[in-house]
Amino acid sequence: xxxxxxxxxxxxxxxxxxxxxxxxxxxxxxxxxxxxxxxxxxxxxxxxxxxxxxxxxxxxxxxxxxxxxxxxxxxxxxxxxxxxxxxxxxxxxxxxxxxxxxxxxxxxxxxxxxxxxxxxxxxxxxxxxxxxxxxxxxxxxxxxxxxxxxxxxxxxxxxxxxxxxxxxxxxxxxxxxxxxxxxxxxxxxxxxxxxxxxxxxxxxxxxxxxxxxxxxxxxxxxxxxxxxxxxxxxxxxxxxxxxxxxxxxxxxxxxxxxxxxxxxxxxxxxxxxxxxxxxxxxxxxxxxxxxxxxxxxxxxxxxxxxxxxxxxxxxxxxxxxxxxxxxxxxxxxxxxxxxxxxxxxxxxxxxxxxxxxxxxxxxxxxxxxxxxxxxxxxxxxxxxxxxxxxxxxxxxxxxxxxxxxxxxxxxxxxxxxx
Numbered sequence: 001x002x003x004x005x006x007x008x009x010x011x012x013x014x015x016x017x018x019x020x021x022x023x024x025x026x027x028x029x030x031x032x033x034x035x036x037x038x039x040x041x042x043x044x045x046x047x048x049x050x051x052x053x054x055x056x057x058x059x060x061x062x063x064x065x066x067x068x069x070x071x072x073x074x075x076x077x078x079x080x081x082x083x084x085x086x087x088x089x090x091x092x093x094x095x096x097x098x099x100x101x102x103x104x105x106x107x108x109x110x111x112x113x114x115x116x117x118x119x120x121x122x123x124x125x126x127x128x129x130x131x132x133x134x135x136x137x138x139x140x141x142x143x144x145x146x147x148x149x150x151x152x153x154x155x156x157x158x159x160x161x162x163x164x165x166x167x168x169x170x171x172x173x174x175x176x177x178x179x180x181x182x183x184x185x186x187x188x189x190x191x192x193x194x195x196x197x198x199x200x201x202x203x204x205x206x207x208x209x210x211x212x213x214x215x216x217x218x219x220x221x222x223x224x225x226x227x228x229x230x231x232x233x234x235x236x237x238x239x240x241x242x243x244x245x246x247x248x249x250x251x252x253x254x255x256x257x258x259x260x261x262x263x264x265x266x267x268x269x270x271x272x273x274x275x276x277x278x279x280x281x282x283x284x285x286x287x288x289x290x291x292x293x294x295x296x297x298x299x300x301x302x303x304x305x306x307x308x309x310x311x312x313x314x315x316x317x318x319x320x321x322x323x324x325x326x327x328x329x330x331x332x333x334x335x336x337x338x339x340x341x342x343x344x345x346x347x348x349x350x351x352x353x354x355x356x357x358x359x360x361x362x363x364x365x366x367x368x369x370x371x372x373x374x375x376x377x378x379x380x381x382x383x384x385x386x387x388x389x390x391x392x393x394x395x396x397x398x399x400x401x402x403x404x405x406x407x408x409x410x411x412x413x414x415x416x417x418x
Contacts, residue, residue, distance in 0.1 A: 005089040015240035019116030024129045058138035065134035084131035110147040151277030152261040164251035176226030177235040178216035187234035191330030193370030231390035233326035233374040257297040277382035296378040301336040324376030325390040331373035
């Protein structure tokens with residue numbers, strides 16, 4: 001089998017298009033030469049290439065890629081380079097699919113630049129070239145995820161139980177809480193702020209049952225009744241009723257959403273995000289006319305709500321967060337920690353304090369305060385990006401209510417005004 005990526009000239013061609021640093025490409029070229037000259041390694045490489053690039057049997061689970069023991073015995077700590085080379089061998093096939101779908105080279109190169117970004121990420125952490133995002137990069141190669149300007153996007157089914165509604169006249173958006181999510185007394189998800197890195201670990205009971213509660217949600221011919229979610233991500237106990245003649249349902253579980261991801265190592269401005277969203281709002285309806293998305297979704301460490309107290313209001317991270325309507329999730333500090341500190345071991349006592357963000361996060365944790373990530377939704381257009389419609393509207397309503405009396409009275413007024 002003639003595998004194009006094992007040809008050194010073609011390897012450097014594809015490395016350049018995938019944003020791979022020349023130093024990393026040189027290491028990959030050394031791996032390629034060794035594979036071509038080894039009667040044991042070449043069949044392993046070819047079989048893996050046939051299974052992935054030709055048959056589409058990618059590692060789709062969010063877990064490390066299993067390495068062949070023979071390959072490991074040869075390459076040791078460089079084994080991941082053998083496999084990233086095999087993944088890059090699919091680039092010619094991916095480009096053919098792009099051309100068939102009428103997607104330009106600019107989008108292809110921008111999307112595949114994640115190869116270079118994640119190779120550099122490992123180098124930045126360890127001082128050697130490597131790759132550890134095999135469970136992620138297959139989405140790029142199969143044409144399921146695209147980079148359009150500053151941001152990356154993929155279509156996905158909305159998997160959460162919150163429901164979104166919009167008032168037909170005022171255009172106000174309101175989320176009603178997922179009745180299956182257990183909540184703390186403050187309306188945040190039970191388990192939020194837990195001090196471990198595994199966000200998929202089941203949430204165990206952390207509070208007496210008397211201090212926890214769950215929202216309710218019912219639908220009838222007349223409308224929908226449930227507990228409203230504050231755009232900052234917590235749920236209110238007073239229920240509301242949304243009459244069908246006045247409200248429309250925007251999003252329920254299973255509906256298609258535009259899933260947003262934020263690549264590393266690039267300026268992150270309001271203007272860059274707005275331009276990226278414009279591209280996405282043109283690209284996806286053209287590519288997937290049969291599957292129109294109903295909202296834009298994002299789950300990122302940027303959506304750690306405490307960052308609004310840790311960082312200045314003009315921070316691009318805070319401004320990005322404030323564009324979204326957050327909702328409860330039992331996250332912890334691990335999501336933020338892995339990106340801010342580039343570490344998997346959660347040890348604030350040993351963590352570096354060499355940037356203002358790192359110092360601020362460590363000071364926050366040192367004061368005994370919690371951190372947790374949340375998912376968020378966006379329903380406004382790219383042209384409205386920067387208006388912060390959900391949190392901004394809530395802030396104005398809260399300010400008006402504060403002028404009228406006590407917090408208890410404020411909650412009552414929120415209930416009546418909804």
